[in-house]
Structures are given as structure tokens and as C-alpha cells.
Amino acid sequence: MTQHEAHDHSHDHGDHQHDHTGHDHSHAPTVTAGNERVVLIGFALTFGFMIAEVIGGLLSGSLALIADAGHMLTDAIALALAWAGFRFGRRPSDRKRTFGYMRLEVLAGFVNAVSLFALVAWIAWEAVGRLFDPHPILTGPMFTVAVIGLAVNVVVFLVLRQGDTEHVNIKGAMLHVVGDLLGSVAAIVAAIAIYFTGWTPIDPILSVLLSLLILRSAWSLFKNSLQILIEGAPSGIDVEGMPEALADAVPGVAGVEHVHVWSITSGQPAATMEVRLVPGADARETLKAVKAALADKYGIGHSTIEIDFGDTGADCSLRASAGKGHTH
Known part of the structure; x- marks a missing residue:
């Protein structure tokens, strides 16, 4: 098993699915x-x-x-x-x-x-x-x-x-x-x-x-x-408007709650949040779409996302997402 494969795993935590995306804590600014x-x-x-x-x-x-x-x-x-x-x-x-x-x-x-x-x-x-x-x-x-x-x-x-x-x-x-x-x-x-x-x-x-x-x-x-x-929100990121913006940008998102955005260091924004899915939404694809929206719209490459399935009937089968980050 390779080191990357060792990190690609998922756990079912009751009614919630946790996605720790972009967890490359060792990275530093390229400059x-x-x-x-x-x-x-x-x-x-x-x-x-x-x-x-x-x-x-x-x-x-x-x-x-x-x-x-x-x-x-x-x-x-x-x-x-x-x-x-x-x-x-x-x-x-x-x-x-x-x-x-x-x-x-x-x-x-x-x-x-x-x-x-x-x-x-x-x-x-x-x-x-x-x-x-x-x-x-x-x-x-x-x-x-x-x-x-x-x-x-x-x-x-x-x-x-x-x-x-x-x-x-x-x-x-x-x-x-x-x-x-x-x-x-x-x-x-x-x-x-x-x-x-x-x-x-x-x-x-x-x-x-x-x-x-x-x-x-x-x-x-x-x-x-x-x-x-003090882990305040980075300047230029509208945290208050982020839930509505993500719901509009990602079709599978019904709502976004518990949003926290901060900077690990200068130029390294990070975020955590809980995402509710619309009925029938594919959790894996929606997760990737939310991650892409955070990176494209807000420049957030490190995000920890918790999926709240509730009774949406969403596809709960999650596998390790390809590309950036991994599901956990």
C-alpha cells in the first residue's frame, strides 16, 4: 500500500460523514x-x-x-x-x-x-x-x-x-x-x-x-x-455570504452551517463547515464540487467538511476522492 493509498479511507460516524480535504499540513508557501x-x-x-x-x-x-x-x-x-x-x-x-x-x-x-x-x-x-x-x-x-x-x-x-x-x-x-x-x-x-x-x-x-x-x-x-x-477571517473573504454562495454554486448543496474560516499563516486560508445535501445528491461529487468552489471563489485550498446526510436519501457511499485532498 502506498502512502497516498494509506490516507484514502472513510469512516461512517452515525448520521455524519467527515471530509478532511486538503490535509497536507506540511506544505509551506512555494516562495x-x-x-x-x-x-x-x-x-x-x-x-x-x-x-x-x-x-x-x-x-x-x-x-x-x-x-x-x-x-x-x-x-x-x-x-x-x-x-x-x-x-x-x-x-x-x-x-x-x-x-x-x-x-x-x-x-x-x-x-x-x-x-x-x-x-x-x-x-x-x-x-x-x-x-x-x-x-x-x-x-x-x-x-x-x-x-x-x-x-x-x-x-x-x-x-x-x-x-x-x-x-x-x-x-x-x-x-x-x-x-x-x-x-x-x-x-x-x-x-x-x-x-x-x-x-x-x-x-x-x-x-x-x-x-x-x-x-x-x-x-x-x-x-x-x-x-x-487569533484565527480571524482573512480579509477579502465574505464568511457571512459563503453559505448562500456555495448553495448557489453547487447544485447538490441544500445548506451550509457552522462555517469557520481562518489563516494557518499568511496566504494560507483554511475552512471548516457542515454541508447538508439535497435529496438524491451524490455525496462524493457534491463534496468535490464544494471543494472546487472554495478553491476557485475564495482561494481556500485546505478545507475540512462535514456532510450531514440526515434524511435526505442522498447517496451515502463515499470513496476516496481523486485529485486534491482525501476523504476521512
Whole structure:
């Protein structure tokens, strides 16, 4: 008996028939290896320049530069977490972790968002202090380091764009880099303004404006990753209208109840539901049709469907369905 044949079996559970379709828990996004590579490159570039920017910020006395260096530090941590998430996410499932380690990628994205909140709070605190107690700023080193930082951030951003830009961790890393890029621009503007006018308050003011942009991006990332962690419905999927849509799309379906839709990880929606059949409907064919409708209309390739035969008189003889998934 082959491994596939060993999974192709069915059980009669009283008045209900259970179909666990698409139960390939070990699968990971096809772009995971590419994501892992670009994130690792981004980490090396970000961490390397972060050290130089910390030194430049301390020598020049620029809060904007130090804030940007702090942001690059959180970027480096975020990229390291993302890399670890991709690395562990590719591990196969086992008896204790039947979905594998893919959820670690989402957890890393959540940590990224929280780190951004902490960064914004730190920048705001330092900016207020600088407004009341201005520090002298060396515009030469500040300008030079900021320009180099801008170039590094552009390179890292282009590298990350080679990965899956819709993935929660790649998107989170790119948000970090965009914040860094804006931080470098702010530092350049501040250096030029201070050089020509001597007005040092522009440095903490630009830092606060930058933190507001970072806060907006962080909130979006926080909501998206938290939605996955609490197993909320993926955006773009109308769970409320799903029962009616499936009943209209599949002739053998009389009704759909107990619908639950969530994401295993970013881009991996899953669903469970109970389907009632119309009298005389072929259960096996109806099952395949529901599965196809979920994949085509909602992009759900992993579904667990319970067939409630009741007294419909439907053909209750189910065999292992060919193609995607298996009946259980």
C-alpha cells in the first residue's frame, strides 16, 4: 500500500460523514526559500550599516540619525525573526505540531509590529527632551551618514521586493525599511537646514513626524498579524455570504452551517463547515464540487467538511476522492 493509498479511507460516524480535504499540513508557501534568502541578505546589510549609523549619530549629536539607527536596529531584529520564522516554517509537521511551524512566521510579524511601537515611544520621549534642552549638532558627519543610510535602505528595499511582497513578514520588513528610508531623508533635510540656519529644533521635530509615519505602518502590520494569530477571517473573504454562495454554486448543496474560516499563516486560508445535501445528491461529487468552489471563489485550498446526510436519501457511499485532498 502506498502512502497516498494509506490516507484514502472513510469512516461512517452515525448520521455524519467527515471530509478532511486538503490535509497536507506540511506544505509551506512555494516562495519560502526565496523569502528566506532575501530576508537574510537584508539583515546583513541592515545590521552592518546600523553599527556605522550609531557611531555617526553619537559623533554628530543628531537625534534624527540616532532614531534612524534605532529603527535600523529593530529592522535587524525584525529581519532576523523573519528569517527564523521562514527557516522553522519549512520544517515538516509532526505529531505534536500537525500544522508544522508555519505560524512562527506570523508570530515574527507580530513582534515586528510591537517593536515599532516601542521605537515610536522612544523617539517621542527623546524629541521632547531635545526641544527643551537643545544639543549641538555636527552637520557634516550627520549629512554623510544619512546619505549612505539612504542608499543602503534603497538597496535593502529592492532586495526584499524580490521576495513575496504579500507575505506578512516580507511586508513587515519592507515597512521597516520604508521607515528607515524616510528616517534617512529626514536626517538629510535636518542636516541641510541646520547647516544653513543653525535652527537645531528641526532635528527632533522631523523625528516626531517620522515616528507618526512609522506608527501608521506599525498599526496596519499589528492588525494583520494579530488577525491571523487569533484565527480571524482573512480579509477579502465574505464568511457571512459563503453559505448562500456555495448553495448557489453547487447544485447538490441544500445548506451550509457552522462555517469557520481562518489563516494557518499568511496566504494560507483554511475552512471548516457542515454541508447538508439535497435529496438524491451524490455525496462524493457534491463534496468535490464544494471543494472546487472554495478553491476557485475564495482561494481556500485546505478545507475540512462535514456532510450531514440526515434524511435526505442522498447517496451515502463515499470513496476516496481523486485529485486534491482525501476523504476521512
